[in-house]
Amino acid sequence: MRTDRLAVVAGYVAGFALLFLIWHLAATLLVKSVLFPPPLPVLERAIVLIEDNILQEQIVASMRRILQGFLIGSAIGIPIGLAIGSFRIVRWLLEPWTEFFRFIPAVAMITVAVIWFGIGEESKVFLIAYTTVFVVIISTAAGVGAVGRDKIRAAQCLGASRLQVFALVALPATVPYILTGMRLAMANAFVTIVAAELVASNDGLGKLLWDARLFMQIEDIFVALVALGLLGFATDRVFRLLIRAFAGRFNATV
Amino acid sequence: MALVTLEGVGKTYRGRTGAWEAVRDFTLDLAEGEFFCLLGTSGCGKTTVLNMVAGFEQPTAGRILLDGRPVDRPGADRGVVFQGHDSLYDWLTALDNIAFGLRLRGMGRGERRAKAEHYLKMVGLTGQGAKHPSELSGGMKQRIQIARALANDPRILLMDEPFGALDAMTRAVLQGELSRIWAETRKTVLFITHDIEEAVALATRVGVMKRGPGGTLKAVIPIDLPFPRERTSDAFMAAFREVHALIHDEIHGAH
Numbered sequence: 001m002r003t004d005r006l007a008v009v010a011g012y013v014a015g016f017a018l019l020f021l022i023w024h025l026a027a028t029l030l031v032k033s034v035l036f037p038p039p040l041p042v043l044e045r046a047i048v049l050i051e052d053n054i055l056q057e058q059i060v061a062s063m064r065r066i067l068q069g070f071l072i073g074s075a076i077g078i079p080i081g082l083a084i085g086s087f088r089i090v091r092w093l094l095e096p097w098t099e100f101f102r103f104i105p106a107v108a109m110i111t112v113a114v115i116w117f118g119i120g121e122e123s124k125v126f127l128i129a130y131t132t133v134f135v136v137i138i139s140t141a142a143g144v145g146a147v148g149r150d151k152i153r154a155a156q157c158l159g160a161s162r163l164q165v166f167a168l169v170a171l172p173a174t175v176p177y178i179l180t181g182m183r184l185a186m187a188n189a190f191v192t193i194v195a196a197e198l199v200a201s202n203d204g205l206g207k208l209l210w211d212a213r214l215f216m217q218i219e220d221i222f223v224a225l226v227a228l229g230l231l232g233f234a235t236d237r238v239f240r241l242l243i244r245a246f247a248g249r250f251n252a253t254v
Numbered sequence: 255m256a257l258v259t260l261e262g263v264g265k266t267y268r269g270r271t272g273a274w275e276a277v278r279d280f281t282l283d284l285a286e287g288e289f290f291c292l293l294g295t296s297g298c299g300k301t302t303v304l305n306m307v308a309g310f311e312q313p314t315a316g317r318i319l320l321d322g323r324p325v326d327r328p329g330a331d332r333g334v335v336f337q338g339h340d341s342l343y344d345w346l347t348a349l350d351n352i353a354f355g356l357r358l359r360g361m362g363r364g365e366r367r368a369k370a371e372h373y374l375k376m377v378g379l380t381g382q383g384a385k386h387p388s389e390l391s392g393g394m395k396q397r398i399q400i401a402r403a404l405a406n407d408p409r410i411l412l413m414d415e416p417f418g419a420l421d422a423m424t425r426a427v428l429q430g431e432l433s434r435i436w437a438e439t440r441k442t443v444l445f446i447t448h449d450i451e452e453a454v455a456l457a458t459r460v461g462v463m464k465r466g467p468g469g470t471l472k473a474v475i476p477i478d479l480p481f482p483r484e485r486t487s488d489a490f491m492a493a494f495r496e497v498h499a500l501i502h503d504e505i506h507g508a509h
Contacts, residue, residue, distance in 0.1 A: 151340065153328065159330030172345045
């Protein structure tokens with residue numbers, strides 16, 4: 001177990017090292033342009049931005065919006081998904097909604113969001129919640145539908161009521177699907193927040209990208225890109241751990 | 255009075271391709287404390303019979319009584335052991351799986367733990383209670399299923415080819431264990447199988463089914479051999495041959 005985890009971490013470190021090495025070689029040997037800086041000057045710039053507390057502020061601004069919108073979207077999406085998966089009437093009523101809205105990307109909703117909520121926090125949180133909710137609904141509903149027939153039958157002939165079948169069998173069996181949906185939604189949230197902050201924002205990583213483009217600060221652009229990648233990577237790891245924990249062996253409840 | 259009564263039970267499925275009669279005119283009384291093996295070829299409707307007794311499916315003809323009352327839905331008075339082990343709850347430990355029915359009834363944590371431990375021991379898995387189903391072998395999972403059903407203290411245990419997916423060695427071991435558990439608890443068992451040797455080794459009575467469609471009971475043979483049964487004994491062989499002769503016609507022609 002322990003050596004496994006150590007090997008995984010070592011793999012990550014080596015993987016990232018290789019990525020930065022290729023980047024370095026490509027920038028110094030292949031491209032040789034001021035428009036494609038190697039990793040070292042980017043790292044130096046990142047340190048400056050961190051010392052001036054600029055990078056942290058943008059990260060916090062973006063991540064706070066992502067987290068708020070993501071939690072709101074999940075809190076709305078999970079119960080709706082459970083209802084769609086459990087009751088045919090709800091499915092008939094709400095499936096057209098989800099099938100309609102999920103093809104209107106959050107990026108297309110930026111204009112409406114800004115008109116409705118201004119360029120402040122509300123519009124960003126709304127967009128993240130919007131992009132989260134449909135993915136979560138769909139995977140939650142799919143999870144309810146995928147609960148094995150024998151699992152439900154076994155509970156019935158152990159004396160479970162309909163409510164008990166739902167709460168003690170369908171719900172826990174669906175948790176991995178819910179988490180998978182949330183994981184996908186998180187990736188969407190990153191896309192959406194950058195787009196929203198590029199278009200209309202006073203801070204955040206998207207704003208950092210936009211300003212860097214305006215003032216041709218190439219290193220700043222790369223600092224923002226690397227920050228996004230690392231943040232996304234870290235968040236996704238957390239989700240994978242959660243899914244593993246719920247999908248089987250580590251969850252003890254007597 | 256019989257514990258379970260099936261009176262002229264029939265089941266016909268209606269689909270787009272027409273009607274399919276799975277079971278026809280099935281009549282049987284199960285006595286308290288007996289181990290009844292329902293033996294038949296694949297597609298003879300034996301699992302349908304079990305599903306109807308369990309209440310998972312409704313008969314389209316006849317009726318099923320438990321303690322004189324009609325069966326119309328699944329209930330805690332009929333414990334089921336399923337063929338596959340998908341029925342176990344992956345997110346619970348082995349012990350919590352066994353205690354699941356007790357938890358549904360609102361039994362206190364300490365009491366249900368003690369009871370679950372008792373049944374864990376009965377199925378020979380003492381010390382394995384903290385493991386999750388994904389950490390257990392196929393045979394162990396079936397033991398957990400048996401313990402889970404028994405812990406709920408049902409009136410009858412319904413077993414749908416519970417050892418069908420196991421390798422021959424594990425199957426023989428579990429048959430022996432089940433026989434011992436039955437002798438300890440004297441729980442009434444309805445056991446579905448297509449394995450003649452398994453039926454003769456376990457049952458106090460074997461019911462042989464005609465092949466489907468419209469499967470029905472062809473004959474019921476009492477197996478009056480002492481437990482534990484000696485599979486190489488002459489008496490066992492004789493019982494095996496008797497059952498084999500009955501099912502022979504059903505096997506040849508079933509394909």
